Amino acid sequence: MAKKRPTKISLTRVRDEARGCRACDLYRHATQTVFGEGPARAALMLIGEQPGDAEDLSGHPFVGPSGKLLDRALADAGIDRATVYLTNVVKHFKFEPRGKRRIHKKPRAGEIDACRPWLETEIALVKPQVIVCLGATAAQALLGSAFKVTQQRGVVVASPLPARVLATVHPSSILRAPDEEARRLEMKQFTADLRAAARALSSS
Numbered sequence: 001m002a003k004k005r006p007t008k009i010s011l012t013r014v015r016d017e018a019r020g021c022r023a024c025d026l027y028r029h030a031t032q033t034v035f036g037e038g039p040a041r042a043a044l045m046l047i048g049e050q051p052g053d054a055e056d057l058s059g060h061p062f063v064g065p066s067g068k069l070l071d072r073a074l075a076d077a078g079i080d081r082a083t084v085y086l087t088n089v090v091k092h093f094k095f096e097p098r099g100k101r102r103i104h105k106k107p108r109a110g111e112i113d114a115c116r117p118w119l120e121t122e123i124a125l126v127k128p129q130v131i132v133c134l135g136a137t138a139a140q141a142l143l144g145s146a147f148k149v150t151q152q153r154g155v156v157v158a159s160p161l162p163a164r165v166l167a168t169v170h171p172s173s174i175l176r177a178p179d180e181e182a183r184r185l186e187m188k189q190f191t192a193d194l195r196a197a198a199r200a201l202s203s204s
């Protein structure tokens, strides 16, 4: 089936178009498309990998456990979530059923490429001054497959995008930290990376 290309009209119109996207197979098992949300012209855009279980059910990005952790880190970094545009590189939840649970599965390169027109359209319409990639999938989708979040997190890096771009970890990785102390340190570093984004914003 031919890819359904978003039309550059308005974010609302594009969001509506994305509801019917069939450009890869991920729509088949997911509940719904989870498009980005936030102000139509946000200065800061955060981009994650894909919606999780709670996002798939609610239809909104970053509302599950990772989203709650992100909310705390944003508040600690002095960033009002209401001013941020939040989205993902892939708009449908990819998972593997395990009993009654649905376990997150990393999207393939072909799925990321199929979904890319939606993300490119969001960036083109929202026109953020600063973009933060949350996790390796988002960072590598936007900055190339050689990009290493562990080595270049929290710093503005060269990119072809019309914005200053930084990368950090995905908040879900903090939830997977092996113990409380590791989680506390990860959270501290994550918040520091978001503060760096806020500084990049004020200097852009």
Ligand code: SF4
Pocket: 018, 021, 022, 023, 024, 025, 026, 027, 033, 090, 091, 092, 111, 114, 115, 116, 118
């Ligand atoms: S994941 Fe993206 S490309 Fe695939 S069907 Fe959903 S919206 Fe379309």
